[in-house]
Amino acid sequence: MDAFYLVKIGEILLKLGNRKEFEDRLRSQLNRRLEGLPHKVELYPGRYFVSVPEEHAAAAEFVLSRTPGVNGFARAFKVEKSVDAVFDAALKVAAQAVGQGGRRFKAESRRSDKSFELGSFELSAEIGARVLEAFPETKVDLHQPEFTVNVEIRERAYVYGNPSPGLRGLPVGSGGKGLLLLSGGIDSPVAGYMMARRGLSLEAIYFHAYPYTSQEAKDKVVELARVVASFSGGIKLWTIPFTETQLKIKKEARDDLVTVMTRAAMMEAAGLLAERIGANSLVTGESLGQVASQTAENLRFTQSRTSLPVLRPLIGIDKEETIAMAKKIGSCEISILPYEDCCVVFSPEHPLLRAKLERETEAYEKLGLREAIAKAVTEAELIAIPYPLPPSD
Ligand code: ATP
Ligand code: MG
Secondary structure (H helix, E strand, C coil): CEEEEEEEECHHHHCCCCHHHHHHHHHHHHHHHCCCCCCEEEEECCEEEEEEEHHHHHHHHHHHHHCCCEEEEEEEEEECCCHHHHHHHHHHHHHHHHHCCCCEEEEEEEECCCCCCCCHHHHHHHHHHHHHHHCCCCEECCCCCCEEEEEEECCCEEEECCCEECCCCECCCCCCEEEEECCCCCHHHHHHHHHHHECCEEEEEEEECCCCCCHHHHHHHHHHHHHHHHHHCCEEEEEEECHHHHHHHHHHCCHHHHHHHHHHHHHHHHHHHHHHHCCCEEECCCCCCCCHHHCHHHHHHHHCCCCCCEECCCCCCCHHHHHHHHHHHCCHHHHCCCCCCHHHHHCCCCCCCCCCHHHHHHHHHHCCCHHHHHHHHHCCEEEEECCCCCCCC
16 A cells, blocks of 8 residues: 655745745755655645655655755545544544544544535544544543544545645745855855745855865765755765865964955855855854954945845754754754864954955955866866665665
8 A cells, every 4th residue: 555645734835926846846855855665746726745665755754854944744644535534544544643643633624625524623523432432542622622624524534644744935936046255154055945935946066175175074964965955955075175265364464364265265166156056045044243254343344245135044043942953953062073174263252253245356356366266166077966765675
């Protein structure tokens, strides 16, 4: 038998004029992520249905729990629209929940097909009575149930237990494409995850300063990109050789300006690549005041090197919260590996805290980095990271 899932959506339903576009995007995201497995994705008003052969159930759940735009999903019974079939499935759902220790329950019914012989209220009441009869250890609890037996009477009848949470948000691609500045740290993978949930499809850019930064540092970024890819769909990671640019900055710039100039150069390079790949924005893991380069004044200066909007989803999030998110998405354990990224190696002891736009722009232009930056971007190396669908049972 196939594993059959009912999929709930949320924010997409609020879209008025262009809802269909969002719905089609989510459907194609699900199809793309399940590519390579036999599967079916169906769309009915307000619900998606996904089915895969039983041995691929874990892979389907991996996909459903990580695809932005999915609010929740549940393994469901799809049955004919008759009371007997519905009661039968409801008892199966209850048996499973009771087997997992559930005792307090409620039944909930929705009926978009008003011709069904029982109303929602009667249907729920009758299911409640039958569950109580079949499982005397259970008890109805409308306020804090341990499990809910859900019934939806629509084009067919669907019966399911507690849904698993989805990521919510908007389908990837509905916000266009962003270029994520991905370092080996804790913040930027979380920033990528957050923007994928807002509907940005992502490519990533990583600046390395070989031999000042190691191959291990780069491998680590590839692993982080894989984590982001599990939410955003596959990801293209561009690695940029930045040694020449950074050495030039280190040599020519006043010591306290090295960090902020390097950031500005990264923005300029990222802006160039973004133009090449058709990205509409840059995404960083910056958070206000976290380090010297992340004061409002310094952000103003560094972002002035690109005309694209710089999206910083962590700007108002404190480090503890970011770490908690990194743990949840599975990037933290990779980020805390010890290999340093390029900025640490070149960091001055006392970096400038408050850039003045005009003064620092003049200093930046004197460094004459344009050519080195353009060359670095041309020499970008592309690592295509496919969607990391886990192997099936
Ligand atoms: P993270 O933990 O994500 O590295 P951080 O706290 O180390 O952040 P910074 O090193 O100041 O902060 O970097 C700020 C942001 O600049 C990063 O979140 C990332 O978006 C970008 N960035 C920094 N270094 C690199 C790099 N080598 N390649 C690409 N992007 C980078
Ligand atoms: Mg960093």
